[in-house]
Amino acid sequence: MEVSDTSTKQQCSDRLYLVPFGWWKEAEDPDDEEGVLYDALPAYAGPMKILNIFKSDLAFNLIINKQKQQDQRHDNKNYALVSADMWLQALKWHSDAAKDGNGKTSTEDVYPLQLKLSVLQDSNTPGLGVRISKKDNAVECFRRACKIFSLESELLHILDFSGQTTQFLLNKNIKDSPRQSDQDILLELQVYGLSDLNKNKDITKKDETCSKMNGAVANGSYCEKGSLGLTGLQNLGNTCFMNSSLQCLAHTPKLVDYFLGDHRKEINHDNPLGMNGEIAMAFGDLLKTLWAPGATSVSPRSFKSKLAHFAPQFSGFNQHDSQELLAFLLDGLHEDLNRVKCKPYVEAKDGDGRPDEDIADEYWQNHLARNDSVIVDVCQGQYRSTLVCPICKKVSVTFDPFMYLSLPLPSTSMRTMTLTAVPSDGSAQPTSVTVTVPKQGKFEDLMRSLRVACSLGDHETLMVAEVYNNHIIRFLGEPTDSLSLIRDDDRLVAYKLENKFEKFSRVVFVQQQMEKNSTSETHKLSCKAFGLPLVGCGELVKGQDIHDLYFKVLKPFTTKAKENHNTVTEGEESNIPKDTSACDVKFYFTDDNGNIKGSEIIMDDTLELACQLNVVVCWSDSMLKHYDQHLLSSPVEVYKPALFSKRPQESVSLYKCLEAFLKEEPLGPDDMWYCPGCKKHRQASKKLDLWRLPEILVIHLKRFSYSRFLKNKLETYVDFPIHDLDLSTCVAYSNGRSSHRYMLYAISNHYGSMGGGHYTAFIRHDGDRWFDFDDSYVSPIDEGRIKTSAAYVLFYRRLEDV
Secondary structure: OOOOOHHHOOOOOOOEEEEEHHHHHHHHOHHHOOOEEEEEEEOOOHHHOOHHHHOOOEEEEEEEOOOOOOOOOOOOOEEEEEEHHHHHHHHHHHHHHHHOOOOOOOOOOEEEEEEEEEEOOOOOOOEEEEEEOOOOOOHHHHHHHHHHOOOOOOOEEEEEOOOHHHHHHHOOOOOOOOOOHHHOEEEEEEEEOOOOOOOOOOOOEOOEOOOOOOOOEEOOEEOOOOOOOOOOEOOOOOOHHHHHHHHHHOOOHHHHHHHHOOHHHHOOOOOOOOOOOHHHHHHHHHHHHHOOOOOOOEOOHHHHHHHHHHOHHHOOOOOOOHHHHHHHHHHHHHHHOOOOOOOOOOOOOOOOOOOHHHHHHHHHHHHHHHOOOHHHHHHOEEEEEEEEOOOOOOEEEEEEEEOOEEEOOOOOOEEEEEEEEEEOOOOOOOEEEEEEEEOOOEHHHHHHHHHHHOOOOOOEEEEEEEEEOOEEEEEEOOOOOEHHHOOOOOOEEEEEEEOOOOOOEEEEEEEEEEOOOOOOOOHHHHEEEEEEEEEEEEOOOEHHHHHHHHHHHHHHHEHHHHHOOOOOOOOOOOOOOOOOOHHHEEEEEEOOOOOEEOOOOOOOOEOOOOOEEEEEEEEOHHHHOOEOOOOOOOOOOOOOOOOOOOOOOOEEEHHHHHHHHHOOEEOOOOOOEEEOOOOEEEOOEEEEEEEEOOOEEEEEEOOEEEEOOEEEEOOOEEEOOOOOEEOHHHEOOOOOOOOOEEEEEEEEEEEOOOOOOEEEEEEEOOOOOEEEEEOOEEEEEOHHHOOOOOEEEEEEEEEOOO
16 A cells, blocks of 8 residues: 555555455455454545535545444455455465365456545544545546445445554544645555456356466366456557557467466577577566556566567557567567477478378478477467469479468458540540449459440440549559559549551640740740540641641530530531631640650641650640530549448458458469479469368458558458357368367457557457457457457467367
8 A cells, every 4th residue: 555645654555455355255264353344435425525515536435333343244345455465365365266166256357546545524433535536547447446436325344454544544633634635645556356246257167177277278168367467558659559469469378378387498599590588588577467466557668678679670669560560479489489499401292192181291290390389389270282283284282380360351342433434536525434343353344344334336445544643644454453453542534445446546635734925945834734634546647637636536525515415517627616726735745754755746747657646735725715624624533432421331251251361363473383394483373271270270350451552451340250260161171189169369459540540459358258458458348349340360269179
C-alpha cells in the first residue's frame, strides 16, 4: 500500500489486496486469525452525505463495526483486505489445488485502482471514507470500480487482516483532521476477484484434469488461473503492432509453459543463424513478467531494444506489420532455441516412383536433422508442392515445412467498372459505360463485357487507355493482366476503332488552350492541356490530313451537336464550323511523353508514315465558343461512390480462403520453373496441399494488396470458425494419429487504413471467456463480437479427437 502521507508511509509500506472473503478462507482458513470488521456504507448515507454533493466520485464509507467484531461469516458481499504476502500465499494454494484437480473456484480479474482514504469528522462513528478518484484512474478502471462498489441498498462487509487501516485510523486525530481533499491519504490497491462474484466456475470435470496452471490444454479444455496473464503492454509509440503479436504468443499454451519453465538450458549460443540467444531470453523475461501474479501493464522497452538491435527494420517508432513481426520472432526464437548444435548437410532424393508418404517422411526427417526446437514442435507443419511442366508434363513433388499459412481473400462478389466510350469516327458523343466483371478477373473479361455494352459490330474493336492529367499514360491490352491492377480512382477510356486499320495511321490528339499573345516560340509556356484526349485513324499524307481528321473526331463536341444529338448528314460540306478557320488552332507533333517535337505542322507539309502519331492541338479563345467544354471534360472514374454511401460489406468464409490457397494455378512470368525434362525454364502449374498440420496453426489473412507501388487494405469480412475449424477435407494425407480439428484462441486485429491503423488482440483466456488486449488496457469482450473485418492473424490450437 503506497500512501502520499509521509507520516504513515512506514506503517503502510505494503500493497493491499481486496479479495472475496470466501476465496481467502478456502486458502488460509482465517478462523485462526481475527480481522477488523468494517461496514461499507453507501456514499450517500452517514456523516459524509453533504460532502458527497461536492465529490461525486465518492464510492462508500468504511465504518468500524464493534458490535459484529466477532461475526466473520462470509457471503457474496463480504471481502477480505490482505497484505501482498497473504495474497500470494492464497494464490499459490489455489494454483496448487488446480494442479491436483481439487480447486473449487476460478479466480477473477485483477484491476489496479487508486483509492483515497478520508478520515471522517464524526467522533461517534470513527471510520474511513473511501473515494475512487476519476482524475487518478483510467476511464475503464473507474467504470469497473464503480461497478464493483455499486452497493445500492445492500451492506458490504470488509475484514481487514492486514491491520494497516486500523493503524491509520488510530494514528489520526479525528477532531483536528481537516476535510480538504489534499489531506486525503492516497493508496494503491489491487482490487481482486470482484468483477463477477456470482460466477465461480468449476474448473474441473469428472473426466478432465488440468495439468498446467498457466494455460496448457488437457483433453480439450483450458485451465486458467483468473487474472494470471491478463496484463497489458504499454505502447511505446506506434508499437501496437508488436504488442498485438506478443500477446497472441504470450497466450499460446505450450509456449507459455515452455518459457515459464527452464527454457534457458536449451538456448543455442553458437547458432550462426540465431541471435546468441538474446531474443529468446528477452522474450522469456517478458513472458514471465506478463504472467506474474498481480502484474499491472508492462513496458516492453527492453524487448523492443533487443528486437531493434537484431531487426533494424523494426527500430524507431514507425508503424509496422504485426504479421511481419510475428514471422521474424518465430524464426528468431527457433534459431535461438535450436537443439541442433551442428547442422548436417542433407540432400533430398528424387521420388523415383516411391509413395508420397515415404518421400514426405524423408523430407521431414531431413528438416528435423537441422531444425529441432519448441517452435518446430508446436508451430511447424508441412505441405506438398506439385509442379507440372506444360510442355513435357514432367511432374516434380516436394514437401516443405511451413510456420504459418498466408491465405488470399477471394471475393465472392463482382466488381462494377465505369469507362468512357468514345467513337473515333466522329459519329457520336462520348458515353459512360458501366460493366460488371469478376473482381479477380483478367483484362479479357473486361473486354468481353465492353463489347456487349458498347454494341460493337464485327468490323469494330476497342482500344482501352488510361487517362491522367488530360493525357493518355498507357494502353491496356494484355489479356491476362489482372483487373486488380486497375484502381477505383483510375480514369479509363474505350476508343471505338475500325477492326482493320493496319493501313491507316492512328493519331492521338491532346487539346491545349492557347493564351493571348502566344506564339509558336512560347507555346510551351502559354498552353495548358484540357479535356479528353481524342483518337482518330486515317490515311495521312499532308498536314491538311491531320487537320481534317481532327475536326472529324471533334465534330460531336460542337455546341450545335449539344443542341441536336443527330449526326451530320452526308451532304454537309465540312466538319468545321463555318466561322472557324485554320488560324484558330495550331498542330504540333510530340513524343510519347508529350514533349513538343519541331515546329508547327503546316498544311502543305508532307508527313512521314508511322503507325501512331501524337499531336498537340493548341486552341485559341475563339474555338471555345464553338465547342462544348462539358462534353470534352475528363473521363469518369472507374468507381465513384455516391455521397455518404458505402459499398456492401464483402464476406467470405475461411474455408473459401483455404480453397483459393490450395487451388492449382500457373506460375507468374517472373517465377519460371526450370524443368529437368525440357532443360528449360517453363511457366509450370503449381498445386499446394496440406500434408502435416502443427499443434498450433497460425493463419495470416492477406489483407494488404500491392499495386503500382501502393499498398491497399482489403476490408473483406472473413467468417472463421471459433470452436471447430475442421481441416479434414483440406489435408491430402492422414495417418490417423493427429486430429485435424482446431479451436481459435487468439486474433491479431488491424483497424483503419495503412497510414493510420491500430493493432489489438482478442485472447481466449478462461475456457469460453474472451478479452480485448488494447495496449495497456485489458477488458472482457463477448465472443459474439470477436468476428470483425479487422481480423488479420488467427491462432488455432488442435483439438484432440475423443
